[in-house]
Amino acid sequence: MNNDAEAPAEAQPDAQVDPPSRKRPRVGSKSPEPSEPQRHERLWFEDGNVVLQAGDTMFRVYRGILCNASEVFRDMFSIPQPPEGETVDGVPLVRLYDSPFELADLLDVLLNGKKFMKQSARPTWPVVQSLYRLGTKYQMQDLRGIAVHYIKRLRLDKQQRRERLYDPTKSAVIYEPADVIAMANLASAFNFGKNILLDFLYVCCQLNVEQLLEGIPHSRGHVERLSPDLLQACIQGRENLILASVAMVRECLVGDRCRDADCDLILRERRIPEEDTKAYYNTDPLGFWDIPYYQKQYDDLKDLVCQTCFPAMLDSFEDYQDDIYAHLGQYIKLNVIY
Ligand SMILES: [Zn+2]
Numbered sequence: 001m002n003n004d005a006e007a008p009a010e011a012q013p014d015a016q017v018d019p020p021s022r023k024r025p026r027v028g029s030k031s032p033e034p035s036e037p038q039r040h041e042r043l044w045f046e047d048g049n050v051v052l053q054a055g056d057t058m059f060r061v062y063r064g065i066l067c068n069a070s071e072v073f074r075d076m077f078s079i080p081q082p083p084e085g086e087t088v089d090g091v092p093l094v095r096l097y098d099s100p101f102e103l104a105d106l107l108d109v110l111l112n113g114k115k116f117m118k119q120s121a122r123p124t125w126p127v128v129q130s131l132y133r134l135g136t137k138y139q140m141q142d143l144r145g146i147a148v149h150y151i152k153r154l155r156l157d158k159q160q161r162r163e164r165l166y167d168p169t170k171s172a173v174i175y176e177p178a179d180v181i182a183m184a185n186l187a188s189a190f191n192f193g194k195n196i197l198l199d200f201l202y203v204c205c206q207l208n209v210e211q212l213l214e215g216i217p218h219s220r221g222h223v224e225r226l227s228p229d230l231l232q233a234c235i236q237g238r239e240n241l242i243l244a245s246v247a248m249v250r251e252c253l254v255g256d257r258c259r260d261a262d263c264d265l266i267l268r269e270r271r272i273p274e275e276d277t278k279a280y281y282n283t284d285p286l287g288f289w290d291i292p293y294y295q296k297q298y299d300d301l302k303d304l305v306c307q308t309c310f311p312a313m314l315d316s317f318e319d320y321q322d323d324i325y326a327h328l329g330q331y332i333k334l335n336v337i338y
Helices: 063-069 071-078 100-111 113-119 125-137 141-152 158-163 177-189 194-204 209-214 228-252 261-269 285-290 292-304 309-326
Strands: 038-044 050-054 057-061 091-096
Touching: 038 100, 050 100, 057 063, 057 100, 063 071, 063 100, 100 113, 100 125, 100 141, 125 141, 125 177, 177 194, 177 228, 194 228, 209 228, 228 285, 228 309, 261 292, 261 309, 285 292, 285 309, 292 309
Parallel strands: 038 057, 050 091
Antiparallel strands: 050 057
């Protein structure tokens, strides 16, 4: 049942299926059998002068617009079409070895750009990824630039880390759990740089081991899996981040800043959760105070500990977290040099 979005499109045999299907195109149909190519529901313009086919989806669009946006298309169309070339309704057909989803994203932004910009104060990750990948492949600098803009905004700066902006409800890009894996894979494949890759892998480390090993089904029908080297880095990284959380609690829950011995006692008592050991063994030292157990501790301690020790304790956590973030590569170890 897997329908890998990356699978190169095979040439489809002439339709012998009956009757010729005129129903709405089912982009990314899960059927493993080759099927009759379908016209894209929206990206099919009756006056279009070229048909692009990716997988089993056809798009009737405009050569001039493609050439204007892309050097690759410009070169492709500068070669005269052979008279015996394939056509659809008399219009030349060009087969592309892209995912139909990604090509649809690219053409949608190219041809419905205004609409896209309006909706996309927060675009979805798959659209950003399509623009990056195909914008790179077809040398469409403007579209690629839009993707780069959003990808950069996914970096976790210090303030964002505190506010948990790797939370998909607040992030610059709308994404689903499987997209976190796609982000790391893309950053690695296109060599975005070590720091942004580590940011994405840190978020991947918050997935459970089963999700990491099995991959996560995407709403577009495929399963996102980390590449083997990234998977290894994350499995080991989770363990290291758990150890870092434990060490951070041990170091930072102390109250030796005032003369009141009670503060120290109260803070030390909170080091080990009574029931919720998950809170103690957590993979998210950077989001520590958002873990429900410690959220509660935070509220309690604010009243129980003196006005010197409480802010001092928060400062120690902050310093410790900054240090973890500054040395993320020591926790999530990459085999490849980026
Ligand atoms: Zn105190």
